[in-house]
Amino acid sequence: xxxxxxxxxxxxxxxxxxxxxxxxxxxxxxxxxxxxxxxxxxxxxxxxxxxxxxxxxxxxxxxxxxxxxxxxxxxxxxxxxxxxxxxxxxxxxxxxxxxxxxxxxxxxxxxxxxxxxxxxxxxxxxxxxxxx
Amino acid sequence: xxxxxxxxxxxxxxxxxxxxxxxxxxxxxxxxxxxxxxxxxxxxxxxxxxxxxxxxxxxxxxxxxxxxxxxxxxxxxxxxxxxxxxxxxxxxxxxxxxxxxxxxxxxxxxxxxxxxxxxxxxxxxxxxxxxx
Amino acid sequence: xxxxxxxxxxxxxxxxxxxxxxxxxxxxxxxxxxxxxxxxxxxxxxxxxxxxxxxxxxxxxxxxxxxxxxxxxxxxxxxxxxxxxxxxxxxxxxxxxxxxxxxxxxxxxxxxxxxxxxxxxxxxxxxxxxxx
Amino acid sequence: xxxxxxxxxxxxxxxxxxxxxxxxxxxxxxxxxxxxxxxxxxxxxxxxxxxxxxxxxxxxxxxxxxxxxxxxxxxxxxxxxxxxxxxxxxxxxxxxxxxxxxxxxxxxxxxxxxxxxxxxxxxxxxxxxxxx
Numbered sequence: 117x118x119x120x121x122x123x124x125x126x127x128x129x130x131x132x133x134x135x136x137x138x139x140x141x142x143x144x145x146x147x148x149x150x151x152x153x154x155x156x157x158x159x160x161x162x163x164x165x166x167x168x169x170x171x172x173x174x175x176x177x178x179x180x181x182x183x184x185x186x187x188x189x190x191x192x193x194x195x196x197x198x199x200x201x202x203x204x205x206x207x208x209x210x211x212x213x214x215x216x217x218x219x220x221x222x223x224x225x226x227x228x229x230x231x232x233x234x235x236x237x238x239x240x241x242x243x244x245x246x247x248x
Numbered sequence: 249x250x251x252x253x254x255x256x257x258x259x260x261x262x263x264x265x266x267x268x269x270x271x272x273x274x275x276x277x278x279x280x281x282x283x284x285x286x287x288x289x290x291x292x293x294x295x296x297x298x299x300x301x302x303x304x305x306x307x308x309x310x311x312x313x314x315x316x317x318x319x320x321x322x323x324x325x326x327x328x329x330x331x332x333x334x335x336x337x338x339x340x341x342x343x344x345x346x347x348x349x350x351x352x353x354x355x356x357x358x359x360x361x362x363x364x365x366x367x368x369x370x371x372x373x374x375x376x377x378x379x380x
Numbered sequence: 381x382x383x384x385x386x387x388x389x390x391x392x393x394x395x396x397x398x399x400x401x402x403x404x405x406x407x408x409x410x411x412x413x414x415x416x417x418x419x420x421x422x423x424x425x426x427x428x429x430x431x432x433x434x435x436x437x438x439x440x441x442x443x444x445x446x447x448x449x450x451x452x453x454x455x456x457x458x459x460x461x462x463x464x465x466x467x468x469x470x471x472x473x474x475x476x477x478x479x480x481x482x483x484x485x486x487x488x489x490x491x492x493x494x495x496x497x498x499x500x501x502x503x504x505x506x507x508x509x510x511x512x
Numbered sequence: 513x514x515x516x517x518x519x520x521x522x523x524x525x526x527x528x529x530x531x532x533x534x535x536x537x538x539x540x541x542x543x544x545x546x547x548x549x550x551x552x553x554x555x556x557x558x559x560x561x562x563x564x565x566x567x568x569x570x571x572x573x574x575x576x577x578x579x580x581x582x583x584x585x586x587x588x589x590x591x592x593x594x595x596x597x598x599x600x601x602x603x604x605x606x607x608x609x610x611x612x613x614x615x616x617x618x619x620x621x622x623x624x625x626x627x628x629x630x631x632x633x634x635x636x637x638x639x640x641x642x643x644x
C-alpha cells in the first residue's frame with residue numbers, strides 16, 4: 117500500500133510555554149492526516165456516521181516523541197495502513213518537519229463502532245473495499 | 249443575585265509559546281465556571297440534554313484581555329447573571345489570579361436551543377426557576 | 381485594503397458533544413487566518429519574536445456566533461484590517477461555510493508587546509509598512 | 513511507592529462530536545495529574561524552569577482506550593512511579609470514572625531536559641530526592 121501524506125502548519129494554539137508543540141496536540145495532527153486520508157478515498161466521516169451509524173475510534177496509540185516541533189514549522193504527517201481486519205485496522209504514522217527530521221513516530225489501532233452503543237461492528241463494506 | 253466563583257490551575261495545555269495562557273483557552277475557563285455554577289444549582293447539562301432535548305449555546309462573547317495568566321497560576325473565575333429571559337440569559341464573568349489581578353473581563357450571552365434543530369426554545373421551567 | 385481569506389477543514393478535535401464546533405475553537409480559526417495573512421506578507425511570527433523581541437497579543441475580541449459549523453465543514457476565514465496604529469491594529473474577521481452561510485463575525489484588537497515584559501511597544505517598522 | 517490520585521470533571525471542551533472525550537484530551541488529563549503529583553511534593557514546574565533551566569518532557573506514551581468518558585463524568589487520574597533514573601522516569605497512569613470503570617491505561621516515559629537546548633540533563637537533585 118502507498119503512504120499518504122498531509123501537510124500542516126504549527127500555530128500558537130499548538131504550542132505550550134516550553135516553546136514547542138504540546139505533546140497531546142501531535143495526536144490531533146495524526147487524526148487530521150487520517151481524516152484526510154479517508155477523504156482522499158471519498159470517505160467523509162460525518163457521512164459515514166449518518167449513513168451507517170458507524171464511527172471509527174482509536175483503541176490504542178503508542179507514540180515516541182523524537183524531536184520537538186516549533187511555532188511556524190511546516191509538518192508532514194504520514195498514514196501507512198499496516199493491516200485492515202473486519203472491524204479494525206492498524207497503521208503507522210510519522211511526523212517530519214521541513215528539514216526532514218523525524219518529530220514523532222506512532223502506532224495507532226482503530227476500531228469500528230456503532231455510534232450509539234460504542235460496541236464493535238464490522239467496517240461498512242464500501243469503506244472496507246476502499247481502504248484495504 | 250450572588251456571584252459564583254470557580255478555582256482552577258493553569259497547566260501546560262493552557263499555555264502557548266508566548267509563555268502565557270493562549271487567548272482562546274480563557275473561553276474554556278469561562279465555560280467551566282458556568283458549568284460548575286449550573287451544577288451548584290443541581291443542574292447537569294448532560295442530563296438537561298437527555299431530559300429536555302435542550303442545550304445552552306453561546307450567542308456572543310465580548311472579552312477583554314487585561315493581563316496574561318501564566319503556567320501554575322491559580323485562577324478564580326466568576327459568574328454573575330445579569331438577566332434571565334425566557335430563552336436566553338446574559339452574564340458577566342471575570343478571571344483573577346492569586347494576586348487578585350484582573351486577567352480577563354467578559355460579557356457572555358447564552359441562548360437555549362433544541363439540541364437537534366439548534367432552533368431557540370424556552371429555558372426548561374425548572375432550570376428557569378433555579379437560575380433566575 | 382483587500383480582504384485575506386484562509387480555508388480550513390473542521391476535524392473531530394474542533395467539535396464537542398453538542399455535535400458542532402466548540403465555541404472557543406473559532407478563536408483558533410481566527411488566529412490561523414491572521415497568522416497566514418501575516419505569512420502572505422512575508423512575516424513569520426516566530427522570526428519576529430527572535431529578531432525584534434516583539435509579539436502580537438490579542439487585547440480584545442467581540443464575537444457573534446451566527447450558525448454552528450459541523451464536522452467535515454470546509455470553512456473560509458477572512459481577515460480585514462480596519463486600522464493600523466503605531467502599537468496596535470484592529471480587524472474584522474468572518475467565518476463562512478461552504479454554503480456561504482455566515483458562521484461567525486468577530487472584531488479583534490491586537491497590540492504589539494515586548495516579548496519578555498509584555499509592555500506595549502511600537503510595531504517594528506518593516507512590519508508596519510507591510511500591513512498598513 | 514504510593515499511588516497519587518487527581519480528580520477532574522469532564523467539560524464540553526473535552527468532548528467531540530462522537531459524544532465522548534476526544535482521544536487526545538486524555539493526555540491532558542494525564543499531565544494534569546502528573547503536575548499535581550509534583551505539586552503535592554512541593555515541586556512547581558514553572559519554578560523548576562526558572563531555578564534550574566530544566567523541564568520535564570514526555571519521551572513516549574503508550575495508551576489504551578478501554579471505555580469512553582462522557583460529558584459531566586467525574587474522573588480520577590492516577591500516577592504511579594515505576595522507576596526513577598538520573599535523567600528520566602517511567603510511570604503508569606490510569607483514568608477511572610465515578611463507577612470505577614477503567615477508561616484509560618497508559619505507560620508514560622519522561623525525560624529531564626535543558627529548557628533552551630532540549631538536550632538531556634540529570635534531574636535536579638532536590639527534585640530527584642523528592643520523587644524517587
